[in-house]
Amino acid sequence: MSFFDYFRSTKEDNSAQTAKERLRIIVAHERNQRSGPDYLPAMKQDILDVIKKYVEIDSDQVNVSLDNKDEELSILELNITFPDKN
Amino acid sequence: MAKVIVVTSGKGGVGKTTSSAAIGTGLALRGHKTVIIDFDIGLRNLDLIMGCERRVVYDFVNVIKGESNLKQSLIKDKRVDTLFVLPASQTRDKDALSKEGVAKVLEDLAEEGFEFIICDSPAGIETGAIMALYFADEAIVTTNPEVSSVRDSDRILGMLASKSKRAEQGLEPVKEHLLLTRYNPERVKRGDMLSVEDVQDILAIPILGVIPESPAVLKASNSGEPVIYDSESDAGQAYADAVSRLIGEEMPLRFLEEEKKGLFSRLFGG
Numbered sequence: 001m002s003f004f005d006y007f008r009s010t011k012e013d014n015s016a017q018t019a020k021e022r023l024r025i026i027v028a029h030e031r032n033q034r035s036g037p038d039y040l041p042a043m044k045q046d047i048l049d050v051i052k053k054y055v056e057i058d059s060d061q062v063n064v065s066l067d068n069k070d071e072e073l074s075i076l077e078l079n080i081t082f083p084d085k086n
Numbered sequence: 087m088a089k090v091i092v093v094t095s096g097k098g099g100v101g102k103t104t105s106s107a108a109i110g111t112g113l114a115l116r117g118h119k120t121v122i123i124d125f126d127i128g129l130r131n132l133d134l135i136m137g138c139e140r141r142v143v144y145d146f147v148n149v150i151k152g153e154s155n156l157k158q159s160l161i162k163d164k165r166v167d168t169l170f171v172l173p174a175s176q177t178r179d180k181d182a183l184s185k186e187g188v189a190k191v192l193e194d195l196a197e198e199g200f201e202f203i204i205c206d207s208p209a210g211i212e213t214g215a216i217m218a219l220y221f222a223d224e225a226i227v228t229t230n231p232e233v234s235s236v237r238d239s240d241r242i243l244g245m246l247a248s249k250s251k252r253a254e255q256g257l258e259p260v261k262e263h264l265l266l267t268r269y270n271p272e273r274v275k276r277g278d279m280l281s282v283e284d285v286q287d288i289l290a291i292p293i294l295g296v297i298p299e300s301p302a303v304l305k306a307s308n309s310g311e312p313v314i315y316d317s318e319s320d321a322g323q324a325y326a327d328a329v330s331r332l333i334g335e336e337m338p339l340r341f342l343e344e345e346k347k348g349l350f351s352r353l354f355g356g
């Protein structure tokens with residue numbers, strides 16, 4: 001086995017590393033959602049309803065997230081993917 | 087004072103009942119008056135793992151509904167006289183447990199002088215699992231080195247921090263322990279299974295024990311003898327270590343490496 005083969009095989013075989021990376025991301029995301037205020041889900045729904053009054057849009061095209069930067073500062077992020085005009 | 091310990095996981099089939107039986111038995115073997123309660127209403131299993139399935143007369147729900155008293159419903163273990171089992175009911179609906187009812191049973195058990203009350207939680211994050219963790223002082227978060235189990239464990243940690251009585255009443259938080267079960271060191275070494283360090287990194291709670299994947303567990307459940315009695319086996323020894331840590335003894339983790347023939351006996355003078 002050559003030097004490069006060695007690297008390739010360890011990288012391909014190491015699915016545990018992939019698992020850990022995926023977990024790190026999803027767990028952080030879910031923790032962040034949990035720590036959000038109780039009204040967040042209802043507020044998301046209201047925002048979605050308002051947008052739907054004007055634009056035809058699917059729920060999964062709207063992403064609302066509250067990021068707690070620190071004790072003093074929280075950022076509400078609203079991300080809407082509008083459908084193609086035509 | 088009685089210590090209420092929930093064995094929980096979110097995900098099903100990760101080893102909660104196996105661990106409840108082993109750890110409860112281990113505590114009793116060390117002289118602590120212990121009861122293991124099966125919270126898995128409708129899916130009673132702890133009785134089989136404990137080998138007392140033919141002695142079930144009344145169950146947890148009977149006690150709560152006042153159809154039997156606590157003494158009648160507790161099954162005294164045949165092997166250790168400080169150990170008791172409170173079986174789940176087999177047929178009733180899942181909503182048979184109420185917080186008031188469970189609280190009363192736990193109070194009565196404490197009054198009976200029980201030192202440890204082990205609650206074997208059902209899978210999921212619904213009412214049944216919440217009921218099992220609600221009164222906990224400590225939680226043994228049972229996890230397999232596998233993505234969905236780790237994620238569910240994290241969700242359970244969220245529940246402990248928000249839905250438990252301690253959380254609701256602003257008391258000192260539930261003490262959390264990680265119990266990693268069905269661990270396969272060979273696969274970890276090959277890079278196709280999450281390692282102890284990986285899981286600890288993600289969940290960030292102190293480790294109570296690592297239980298290797300072991301044929302001894304199936305053997306134990308076949309015969310209705312908690313695996314901790316199999317003191318020759320890796321899983322039995324790993325559970326015994328976990329019990330020691332639970333009562334505050336320092337113990338290095340074992341069985342994290344593939345077993346090399348002969349090394350074990352050379353090191354430990356077997």
Ligand SMILES: Nc1ncnc2c1ncn2[C@@H]1O[C@H](COP(=O)(O)OP(=O)(O)OP(=O)(O)O)[C@@H](O)[C@H]1O
Nearest residue numbers: 098099100101102103104209268298299300303304
């Ligand atoms: N360390 C282990 N090695 C091998 N098999 C194991 C180990 N731990 C548990 N098992 C097996 O895994 C299966 C599930 O175990 P157990 O019933 O304890 O899980 P559980 O979390 O209580 O399940 P449920 O969520 O259904 O209540 C059983 O067949 C058991 O024998």
Ligand SMILES: [Mg+2]
Nearest residue numbers: 102103126131
């Ligand atoms: Mg179970």
